[in-house]
Structure formats: structure tokens, C-alpha cells
Amino acid sequence: MPSANTDAAIQATGLRKVYGSAVALDDVSLSIPSGTVYGFLGPNGAGKTTTMRILTGLTRPTDGSVRIAGTDVRDRRALAPRVGYLPETPPLYDEFSAREQLDYVADLRDIPQSTAQERIERYLSEFELREDADKRIDAYSKGMKQKTAFVQAVLHEPDVLFLDEPTAGLDPRAARRIRESIAAFADEGTTVFLSTHILPVVEAVADEVGVLFDGRVVAEGTPAELRERAEGEGGSLEDAFLAVTSGGAEGLGSGETVESTAGASASPAAPDASNDSR
């Protein structure tokens, strides 16, 4: 388990989440330094979305605590400006255009108007959305919606960015744009917590990887460390992933957690109660 690190951008200690009699998360601790791109992997149902919702303050843990950039996640007023969240199903208003959606979010975020306009125009250009920026979002392709949602999540330039499957279903050009943007944000010191099933994206951008299985972190390390530990299996990140999520005893090096060198919304809603729905 990572030790507590007061400088960590994301510090989660002993997270547990129980839904009725089902344990979704069991003693998850993370310590992720500023500027890290942290790839968060795990099979369907492992607890990734639950973890992200707890880390962004949208779901309360049954037990455990979270500090983001030094702020207790329960302090929503202090947390909101520091955190950006792109959920798997992003909140976009179909009847708005991208420009109206981004204006609306800038207003919610209290971004000064001139700063907001400069950022919105810059991002619309960077993400090749400018030509369609005044069309209704319900006429957008999946990629255009996803790029709009990504811009919405970063418009206030958060310290910590949570991304749930940001490139799923995107064509190679759109996916590359998002990947490049993740790398650029990290270069500027943003911490990026990236949950995805697309391992090449993790290989391309992640400094650290954590693998969640059955509500527990079963491996953590750099992509190279995880690959090395899976050499007997073939040496790819996919081999490493499959080894630690097989449910058997073989795991990576007898199922040990690979030592980590990391130590590890656009529209925050009211946190839900323990038995939340989403």
C-alpha cells in the first residue's frame, strides 16, 4: 500500500465501497504525484468508475478518505475548481451547440468572459470543431461529442483531470488529438487519472499504471515494470494485465503488487448517499 504523501495530487486511503451486501471496493489506496499520467486498468466491474466517482466527490465511500491537490474531497466548493471529470457518458445538452455548451460551462465555472472566449476559440480550433461549433450537439458524431466533452472538462484548467474512456469509439485522428492533449496537459503539470480498456493508449501516455481487480489494486508500477514482470507471459502490457486479473494464484510474480515509483467535472453534482444510483 502506498504511504501517505502530503504532496500527492491524488491521495486516497483505505477506500471501501459497499452496495448492499456487495463489496465494490476493498481497501484501495493511491498516492499519485503531481504531473503524473496514471493509467487505471481493470476488467469490467472491477470498480474503476466507482473509484473515479469517489475521487471526484460524486460518490461517498463507505470507508476511507480522499485528498485531491491537498483538499479533502468532501469540501466541494474548494474541490470544484481543481478537478475536471470526463465521465463515460458526458453531460452535454443536445439542443445546445458546442459553443453554447462551452459558454454555459465557462459561466458555471466563473471563468472571466475574455479568458473563457480565448480558451473556447483556441480549443475549438485545436480539436477541429470550429466549423461545426454553431451546430446543435444532437447532430454531432460520437467523436465530435467526445471532443466537446473533453474541452468542457478542461476549460477551467484543473490541477487534476479524471478521464473515463476518453478515446473509446473515436477514429484514429480524434483519438490521437485527445492523447496529444493528455500529454500536453501533463507537461504543464496537470495530473491525469485515465481509466481505459485501450492498452495502447496507456502505453502511449501513462507514467504509472494501477490495475484494479475485484475492488482491489492488484498491481502498480510503470508500464515498463509491469511488462518486465510479465516477461514469462510474453512481456506486453496486455500479458501483464491478463496475468494479474486472471483470478488465479499465478498473477505477476506470484501475484505480488509491482512496487510503484509514484508512491500512484466539468459539472460536479451533489454527492450521493451511500447507496447511490448513477
Ligand SMILES: Nc1ncnc2c1ncn2[C@@H]1O[C@H](COP(=O)(O)OP(=O)(O)OP(=O)(O)O)[C@@H](O)[C@H]1O
Ligand atoms: N449504484 C450502484 N448500485 C449497486 N451496485 C453498483 C453501483 N455502481 C456500481 N455497482 C457495482 O460495483 C461494481 C463495480 O462497478 P464499476 O462500475 O465501478 O466497475 P467498472 O470497473 O467501472 O466497470 P466497467 O469497466 O464495466 O465500466 C460492480 O459489481 C457493479 O455492479
